[in-house]
Amino acid sequence: MVYRLLLEDNSETTYAVICKEVCREFNSCCCSIWLKEINGQQRLAYFEEKGSFDDLTISNLDFEVSKSVMENNSLLTVENLHTDRRFSGVKTPPLGAIGVPIVARNSVIGCIILYHKGRDNGVLTDGVKRIAENLAMGLDQVKYNFTTARQEKLHKELEIARSIQQSLLPKHMPRVQGIRLGARTIPAYEIGGDYYDLIITDDHITGNNNLGIAVGDVMGKGIPAALLMAVARTVIRLVAKRSLPPNEVLSEINRSLFPDLSSQGMFLTMFYALYNPPQKALLYSTAGHNPPLILEGSSGKIGLLRCRGIFIGGRPELSYTLHSRKLKQGDIVLFYTDGLTEARNPTGERFDIRRVAEVLKEYRHCDVPALIDCLSLRLMQFMGETEQSDDITFVILKIED
C-alpha cells in the first residue's frame, strides 16, 4: 500500500495519509515520520487520533523519541512510555511505542514511530519494520526535494562526510575543576575544515590532569579539508594526551602531518593551549592561527593572546614559542576560527574581532552556555540573510568564581 501511494505521489500529503492509514491498520493512536538532517531533524508527517492543540503531550514526546531512534540507529520498543526510564524528564502518556529507523544506502535518513495502547506480541513491530523498508526509497528522494534548492545541490556523499565530521567533535564538555567550558560549531553549507577538541591530558610528573584545548582550521574546503581534519584530529589527540608543553605539541603535530600535507599542497592553522587547574595557568602556542580573545573579569579589559608561529605543513621541522598567562576569577578566554570574524552582513561588512570583543564584554556576567547562545544570536542577527560561506567555531573557557 505504502509503496503504491508513494509511486503515485511522493509528497508530504502522502506521508500524512500514510501515518493515518498506519494508525488505522494497526489500531493505534498516533504515528509520525521524521527526516534526519545535518543539523537536527524535521518532522515530515504526523497523525494523532483525537489530537488537538490543547494537549501536545504525544507531539512533544515524539520529538525526543524520534531523536533517540535516529541517534542510536536501532529499533526502539517501549511497552509503556510512562514507566520507561529513558524518557523520564519528559511528560509521558501510558502508551507503548515502536520506533524504526529508516535506512537508505547504509545511513539513517529518518524514522517512523508508532504509538499504541495495547501490548505488542511482535506483530506490530514486524508491521512497522516492513513499512519502514517500504518508506526508505521514497524518503530518500523527499530528503532532497524537501527544502531549498541549495540543499538539492549538496551531494549525498558530502552530507555523509559532514555528519562524520560533526561526530568527530567533542560531544560533551569535560568537567575541569574551577572552570566552565562551552563550544559551538555552526557548519556552513559547504563542508569545511574547522576543528576543535578538548582533551584531558595525563600528567605523570605532577599527577594532575590538565586540559588541552585545540582549535584549528584546515585551509581549503570540501572533502579534502574534511579528510585532513579527521587525520589531524587523531594525531593531535595522541600527541596531546602526553601532556607536553603546547610548543612541543605543535612541533610534534607538524612533524607527523608534514609529509601528507606537503604532498597535497595543504596546510592547517592551529592554536593549542594547556590549562593547569591548580595554578590557573594557561600555556599556549600558535601555528598561524587567530589569537584568542581574553577578557579580564575584574576590569572588563579585553586583549588578545598574541603570539606568532608558522602554520602546520609549512616546513618539515618547525619550532614554536611557548607563552603563558595566569588567569584570574571571572576571566574569559574565547578561542575561535576565522569563520567568526569573517562572517559578513548583507552589506558586506565583516563581523570582525571588535564586534566579537564587544559582545563578549556585554555578556561577561552570564554563564558560559548563555554567553555562547548570546554570541550566536548576535552573530546570526548580524549576518541576516547572508549565506554563511565558512564554518564558524568557537570555544569559551571561563574561570569560575
Add this chain to the structure above:
Amino acid sequence: MRVIPLEKVKPGMVIERPVIGLGGKVLLSRGVKIDERYIKRLKEIGISALYIRDDNIGKVEYDDVVSERTRLEVINVTRDVMNNIRLTSDFDIKGVNKAVDDLVSELLISKDLVVALVDMRSANEKGFVHAVNTTVLSVITGMALGYNRDRLLQLACGALLHDIGIIMLPPELLRKLSLSPEENKQIMKHPELGFEILRKKEGVSLLSAHVALQHHEKYDGSGYPRGLSGKEISEFARIVSVTAIYDNMVGVGIGGDGVLPHQAIERLTAYSGKWFDPDILQVFVRSIAIFPVGITVLLNTGETALVTNANKKFPSRPVVRVFRNRAGVNLNPPFEIDLARNPEYFIQKILKDDDL
C-alpha cells in the same frame, strides 16, 4: 500565546493573559475576545502590547513567579500607600508588611521558576507596577545571594517603597518633559524625602529605609545624594539600583519602547563597575530568562518556534514550540523542544511580528 503589539491586535483575537487596568483592577481577563471598543480603551490607557492566543500554536500554560492575585494585592497596597502619603504624609505599614510577606512567601515556593514574562503595563499604572516588579526582581536576586527570609522581607519592603519620595514632589514637575537645572535639583531630592518618611515610620527597618536614600548612588561614586561608592552603599540599595533600571528597560510602556532581556543585559553590563556592583549585576543577570515566554524565534535548523517555558538553570535555553517547519509550512499539531536537553539546537534570531 504570543506577544502582539497593540497596533497589530485585531477584533476577534483572544486574551491569554489578563490586562491590569486603572487602580490595579483586572481590565480584561483571560479568554476575553477583543473588539474595537477594547482596542480603543487600551490605547487610551497606554497599553502597548498584549498576550494573545494563537490557534496555530495552541495554549501556553506558564507559571509566573508570582500569582496574579498576589501581584494585584501588592499593586493595590502600593497605590494606597502612595495616596495616603500624598494626603497625610503617613501610611499603613501593616498592609505593606502583609503584602510583602505574601510576595516573599510565594517567591520562596516558586524558587525553580524564573521571571520570563514580558510586562505590559499601562502608562497610568507605571509607578505601582514598576514598584512591584522591582521588588520581585530584587527578592529573586536576594534569594540567589542566599538571603534568609527576614532579610528578604527587609529587602522587599525597601524595594517596594524605594521611590516613595517622588510622591512628595509637586505633581506638575513629574509631568514635565524637560527640566531646568533648578527643577532637576528638586527631583534629585526624592531619595532624601523618601528616607525621611521611612526613617520615622515605626515598623520599617532602617535597612529598608536606606534603599530609598541610596538607590541613586552609583558604584563608582558618581551618584546622588551623597556620592557614596562601592560597599559604602548598602547591599540592598546596590540590588535595587540594578533591578529598578532593568525593569524600566524591559517594561513595555507608551509606544512599546521596551527592550528584550538580552538587550537590557548588554546595556546594564556597559555600566558594570561604574553604576552597578559587578558581583550583584552578575547574580542578577543569571537569574532572569534571556528569551521571555511568548516571543517568536528562528532556530538554527530553520524552524520557527514560540518560547513557551523558561529554564532557571539555563536562562538562554528555554522550551520552544516549533509551529512552522523550514519550508514555511505550519505544523499540525506543533511540538516542543527543550533546548536545555538538546544542545545542538539554538536560537539564531528573534522574529518580529512583521517577519511572520
